[in-house]
Amino acid sequence: MISHHPKFELIQAFVNGDLPASLSAGIAIHADMCPVCQQTIAQFTEQVAENSFEEEYLDRFIVDDNEALDTIASIDFDHMINNIVESSDIAVVVPKVEHTISFNDKTYTIPAALNSMEMGKHAHIGKLTRARIQLNENEIHTSLLHIQPGGGVPEHTHKGFELTVLLAGSFHDESGEYVKGDFIMLDSSHQHHPISTNGCLCYTVANDALHFTQGINKLLNPIGSFIY
Amino acid sequence: MQTNLLSRPTSAKSTNMSDKINHPQLCQWLESVAISRDKQAFTNLFQFFAPKILRIARGKFPNEAQANEVVQDTMSNVWRKAHLYNQDKGAATTWVYTVMRNVTFDMLRKIQGNKEDNLSDDIWPIAESMSIETEIFDDHLEHANLLSVIEELPQAQQDVVKGFYFREMSQEQLAVHLNLPLGTVKSRLRLALGKLKVQLGEQHD
Ligand SMILES: [Zn+2]
Numbered sequence: 001m002i003s004h005h006p007k008f009e010l011i012q013a014f015v016n017g018d019l020p021a022s023l024s025a026g027i028a029i030h031a032d033m034c035p036v037c038q039q040t041i042a043q044f045t046e047q048v049a050e051n052s053f054e055e056e057y058l059d060r061f062i063v064d065d066n067e068a069l070d071t072i073a074s075i076d077f078d079h080m081i082n083n084i085v086e087s088s089d090i091a092v093v094v095p096k097v098e099h100t101i102s103f104n105d106k107t108y109t110i111p112a113a114l115n116s117m118e119m120g121k122h123a124h125i126g127k128l129t130r131a132r133i134q135l136n137e138n139e140i141h142t143s144l145l146h147i148q149p150g151g152g153v154p155e156h157t158h159k160g161f162e163l164t165v166l167l168a169g170s171f172h173d174e175s176g177e178y179v180k181g182d183f184i185m186l187d188s189s190h191q192h193h194p195i196s197t198n199g200c201l202c203y204t205v206a207n208d209a210l211h212f213t214q215g216i217n218k219l220l221n222p223i224g225s226f227i228y
Numbered sequence: 229m230q231t232n233l234l235s236r237p238t239s240a241k242s243t244n245m246s247d248k249i250n251h252p253q254l255c256q257w258l259e260s261v262a263i264s265r266d267k268q269a270f271t272n273l274f275q276f277f278a279p280k281i282l283r284i285a286r287g288k289f290p291n292e293a294q295a296n297e298v299v300q301d302t303m304s305n306v307w308r309k310a311h312l313y314n315q316d317k318g319a320a321t322t323w324v325y326t327v328m329r330n331v332t333f334d335m336l337r338k339i340q341g342n343k344e345d346n347l348s349d350d351i352w353p354i355a356e357s358m359s360i361e362t363e364i365f366d367d368h369l370e371h372a373n374l375l376s377v378i379e380e381l382p383q384a385q386q387d388v389v390k391g392f393y394f395r396e397m398s399q400e401q402l403a404v405h406l407n408l409p410l411g412t413v414k415s416r417l418r419l420a421l422g423k424l425k426v427q428l429g430e431q432h433d
Pocket residue numbers: 002004005006030031034036037038
């Protein structure tokens with residue numbers, strides 16, 4: 001059962017469209033598998049929408065009302081309406097096409113939220129395989145990370161944040177067992193050593209190289225940049 | 229500079245539907261746009277939403293032209309996608325908010341030099357992914373989106389499709405009713421369904 005969910009503040013920012021694509025997709029993937037968060041998101045969206053289009057509510061935030069009104073007047077709304085209704089374009093429903101990706105002979109369905117994202121080539125280190133997702137978000141790096149049975153990531157901390165959404169399989173660390181759908185957000189205060197006994201596929205987002213803490217693993221620096 | 233619409237204390241509880249917005253009216257306008265491409269209904273929707281969208285967009289985009297673009301793109305999506313709105317799934321305001329947030333998100337990504345990849349509709353779908361066969365056969369084409377696609381068919385095919393699905397006439401009854409050979413009714417129906425499937429997209433699973 002899913003037991004790790006995004007914090008409410010994160011859901012707020014998600015609904016408001018204020019998160020980067022990487023984190024937004026992470027929440028969408030989780031919500032697809034989590035009825036609880038789905039419900040929270042739906043309710044919060046309804047509320048934000050209501051507030052957004054409620055006249056008096058907006059007025060409270062307009063500091064320079066005259067300027068705002070000037071701008072509104074400077075757009076030719078009638079012209080815009082005419083332009084729009086002249087178009088006979090109509091959006092047709094395109095059923096979602098399932099995309100798949102294979103890691104070590106296992107095929108997985110790519111979550112719908114990632115459908116239009118560009119996947120990089122696979123890179124391997126030991127039992128880890130990574131496919132970078134090309135989102136061009138500067139220091140934020142997003143990947144699909146596949147761990148073969150018995151594989152794991154050496155003990156490490158994070159200088160920034162590290163989000164893992166489990167897409168398939170399971171893994172465990174010092175804090176417990178994680179299953180499909182879990183949304184695991186770690187910051188620099190966490191130190192962990194995930195191991196996957198039966199293998200797993202994760203969606204990962206990190207904004208800084210991982211910092212390895214185990215003695216010998218300090219020599220394994222390449223793995224830090226590999227996962228990050 | 230950003231207008232913080234979320235600063236108001238929130239309870240996760242739903243349905244704070246205020247009586248300050250006439251929800252049934254908005255719904256009805258949206259339905260009229262979906263079903264009959266009603267320009268007056270669209271104008272009403274535009275007059276309600278556009279000034280508010282503009283104010284919100286001005287909080288996110290310092291550039292006036294970009295804020296205008298958010299209004300233009302959002303309202304133009306409302307026009308093109310009204311038939312995808314399902315009032316059983318939520319308020320019209322929620323749906324328009326989603327359309328606006330998605331337009332804004334894609335535009336910000338483009339402007340910030342990330343990518344021009346329009347990811348928003350994958351992250352926040354504005355319509356349920358639909359399965360054509362079950363919609364057609366279980367729901368008897370009641371959905372407005374199908375209706376608008378049917379309207380694009382040649383008249384002869386429209387007559388057959390509408391008779392078959394809306395009035396639930398058998399192919400035999402239709403042949404009598406339209407004074408056509410049964411074979412013609414069958415082939416028109418087949419043709420029309422083929423077009424509908426292409427229009428609406430084949431089901432993949
Ligand atoms: Zn959840």
